[in-house]
Amino acid sequence: MSVPAVVVEDPPEDYLQEHTLKSWLLTTDHKRVGILYMISVTVFFFVGGAAATLMRLELMTPRGDVLATPDAYNRLFTMHGVIMIFFFLIPAIPAVLGNFLLPLMIGARDLAFPKLNLMSWYVYIIGGMIGIWIMVFGGVDTGWTFYTPFSTMFSNTMVVTAAVAVFITGFSSILTGLNFVVTVHTMRAPGMTWFRLPLFVWSHYATSLIMILGTPVLAISVVLIALERIFGVGIFDPALGGDPILFQHLFWFYSHPAVYIMVLPGFAVVSEIIPCFARRPIFGYKFIAFSSVAIAIFSFLVWGHHMFVSGQSMYAGMIFSILSFLVAIPSAIKVFNWTATLYKGSIRLDTPMLYALGFIGLFTMGGLTGLMLASLAIDVHVHDTYFIVAHFHYIMVGGTVMAYLGGVHFWWPKISGRMYPEFWGKLSAMLVFVGFNLTFFPQFLLGYLGMPRRYFEYRPEFQVLNVMSTAGASILAIGYVMPLVYMLLSLRKPPNAGPNPWGATGLEWQVESPPPVHNFHDPVVVTCDPYMYSPEEAERDYAHDQHVRNA
Amino acid sequence: MTHHIIAVRTYLIIYFALIAFLFATVGASFLPSTAPHLLIAMTIATIKAVLIILFFMHVYYSNRLTWIVAVASLLWLTLLLAFTLADYFSRGWLDIPGK
Ligand SMILES: [Cu+2]
Numbered sequence: 254m255s256v257p258a259v260v261v262e263d264p265p266e267d268y269l270q271e272h273t274l275k276s277w278l279l280t281t282d283h284k285r286v287g288i289l290y291m292i293s294v295t296v297f298f299f300v301g302g303a304a305a306t307l308m309r310l311e312l313m314t315p316r317g318d319v320l321a322t323p324d325a326y327n328r329l330f331t332m333h334g335v336i337m338i339f340f341f342l343i344p345a346i347p348a349v350l351g352n353f354l355l356p357l358m359i360g361a362r363d364l365a366f367p368k369l370n371l372m373s374w375y376v377y378i379i380g381g382m383i384g385i386w387i388m389v390f391g392g393v394d395t396g397w398t399f400y401t402p403f404s405t406m407f408s409n410t411m412v413v414t415a416a417v418a419v420f421i422t423g424f425s426s427i428l429t430g431l432n433f434v435v436t437v438h439t440m441r442a443p444g445m446t447w448f449r450l451p452l453f454v455w456s457h458y459a460t461s462l463i464m465i466l467g468t469p470v471l472a473i474s475v476v477l478i479a480l481e482r483i484f485g486v487g488i489f490d491p492a493l494g495g496d497p498i499l500f501q502h503l504f505w506f507y508s509h510p511a512v513y514i515m516v517l518p519g520f521a522v523v524s525e526i527i528p529c530f531a532r533r534p535i536f537g538y539k540f541i542a543f544s545s546v547a548i549a550i551f552s553f554l555v556w557g558h559h560m561f562v563s564g565q566s567m568y569a570g571m572i573f574s575i576l577s578f579l580v581a582i583p584s585a586i587k588v589f590n591w592t593a594t595l596y597k598g599s600i601r602l603d604t605p606m607l608y609a610l611g612f613i614g615l616f617t618m619g620g621l622t623g624l625m626l627a628s629l630a631i632d633v634h635v636h637d638t639y640f641i642v643a644h645f646h647y648i649m650v651g652g653t654v655m656a657y658l659g660g661v662h663f664w665w666p667k668i669s670g671r672m673y674p675e676f677w678g679k680l681s682a683m684l685v686f687v688g689f690n691l692t693f694f695p696q697f698l699l700g701y702l703g704m705p706r707r708y709f710e711y712r713p714e715f716q717v718l719n720v721m722s723t724a725g726a727s728i729l730a731i732g733y734v735m736p737l738v739y740m741l742l743s744l745r746k747p748p749n750a751g752p753n754p755w756g757a758t759g760l761e762w763q764v765e766s767p768p769p770v771h772n773f774h775d776p777v778v779v780t781c782d783p784y785m786y787s788p789e790e791a792e793r794d795y796a797h798d799q800h801v802r803n804a
Numbered sequence: 805m806t807h808h809i810i811a812v813r814t815y816l817i818i819y820f821a822l823i824a825f826l827f828a829t830v831g832a833s834f835l836p837s838t839a840p841h842l843l844i845a846m847t848i849a850t851i852k853a854v855l856i857i858l859f860f861m862h863v864y865y866s867n868r869l870t871w872i873v874a875v876a877s878l879l880w881l882t883l884l885l886a887f888t889l890a891d892y893f894s895r896g897w898l899d900i901p902g903k
Contacts, residue, residue: 569891
């Protein structure tokens with residue numbers, strides 16, 4: 254009998270080296286958990302997108318013809334909303350890019366609680382499975398907002414199951430937020446002071462605060478719905494001494510700040526891309542950093558602007574209206590600072606930059622129409638019309654999804670070690686921008702003309718704008734499928750990106766791509782401020798390249 | 805960071821205090837219907853919550869940052885209640901003809 258030779262294996266070089274399913278499902282590596290999230294949110298994005306496609310097909314003609322019943326349409330837009338918000342937008346940037354990058358950016362080995370991080374993914378998957386189960390076996394027709402008294406007294410669909418799904422998924426978001434806050438407080442490398450943190454980290458810190466403070470209230474609201482449906486506890490039913498508007502207070506206490514859970518990470522990504530492709534230090538670092546925290550705090554004071562026509566007191570409405578105008582200030586500070594960063598920069602229009610510039614324009618439009626909606630009188634006119642739908646899609650799709658795609662392109666060389674094809678990247682960015690505007694700009698007009706949201710039939714005079722919108726949606730769909738295809742194809746080639754293809758600052762660019770399992774080979778010490786870019790140097794390099802080419 | 809170890813005695817005292825308050829809540833429900841039931845029940849519940857937070861959740865023995873976190877979360881709860889109640893109390897202020 255021979256004794257097997259003892260083989261001392263070298264530790265795997267990069268985090269993608271191990272291939273077994275077990276090594277993925279039991280990983281506690283923040284980079285791998287990020288990848289797990291990336292795969293899952295992509296699946297949910299396309300499921301939610303399929304629901305949107307069906308809706309746009311239905312709305313091509315004034316009569317209901319694609320779907321059998323109005324009820325089917327109700328279930329469709331509910332599933333679109335629930336999936337896109339809870340299973341895509343909220344985890345998209347923090348759980349994918351945040352998980353992957355946060356420890357790298359602050360010079361840490363991993364997040365503070367690696368096992369909790371993996372657990373958050375499992376919790377998310379359980380919630381997501383229940384979500385899919387609902388979709389297959391009946392659906393929900395309350396809209397993603399679960400408004401009472403419809404959800405508690407009248408809806409015959411799987412409201413309680415949906416409440417369970419949302420409740421469970423909320424915990425994955427709380428765990429992520431908790432992990433980020435503790436990590437930023439305790440795991441920064443020596444020399445990585447608070448004002449040397451990349452703005453990506455500041456924004457994610459602010460996002461995490463909202464996740465921790467807000468999500469429990471959402472959990473409570475959906476539990477109360479379930480209690481009232483199952484046991485008839487009188488919380489929202491007036492006949493039992495309850496109040497239906499109380500639900501809207503509880504729900505929006507979370508769900509307005511949730512808008513910032515979705516868009517603050519978008520700010521995070523854009524704050525990294527803009528200085529890199531303008532080759533200038535970011536303008537007004539501290540203002541951008543503190544405006545993130547200000548947004549996190551103010552976002553909790555404005556929720557009543559969703560309730561102007563609900564029967565809420567007029568005086569409360571006035572206060573919420575004024576406060577909503579105030580929350581626009583920190584967002585505006587960011588937009589102005591990004592624009593100022595571009596000034597006298599040496600701008601390169603690569604794919605991530607195209608997405609980031611698209612983000613700034615579309616987010617600004619979404620934000621400014623938000624101010625219109627925060628005005629009491631205008632809101633009464635356009636409440637529950639397509640104007641609202643257009644407004645929040647400008648923020649969520651024009652903002653968050655653009656930023657997510659920009660970020661995925663920007664860090665794809667780091668995540669996968671491979672470059673994506675630049676030509677196709679630029680094309681996808683252009684298609685998404687054009688398709689997006691064609692889809693949603695007509696909806697501003699439709700809403701202003703009085704077309705209500707959430708109906709599957711409409712008056713014939715609205716058809717032209719609806720057809721435009723559907724046409725835009727098909728362009729948008731192509732723009733979204735393209736990156737999926739070329740990014741997957743890029744994986745077939747051996748790693749070719751090198752550690753820092755963009756010449757970017759930041760610790761994550763100092764390690765190889767894909768990063769080693771333990772992130773850094775040597776202890777990290779930070780000695781300088783972030784965003785040390787020089788436009789003059791970039792111009793000199795450019796002139797040199799031109800010279801070489803011409804010679 | 806050191807962990808303060810709480811004596812079993814302390815846990816027991818808090819535990820029996822909570823049980824006593826539980827009986828107080830049940831007892832209060834037998835008061836005549838003119839008594840301020842909500843006020844009494846809420847006061848007792850608040851005291852119980854504070855005991856749990858301070859001792860069972862170790863906040864009493866924790867460092868300043870933990871205190872800040874605990875107080876800030878209560879502040880956030882206050883925000884929720886204050887704005888919601890502001891709506892409830894001011895709903896009737898405006899006379900709407902025909903209502
Ligand atoms: Cu809002």
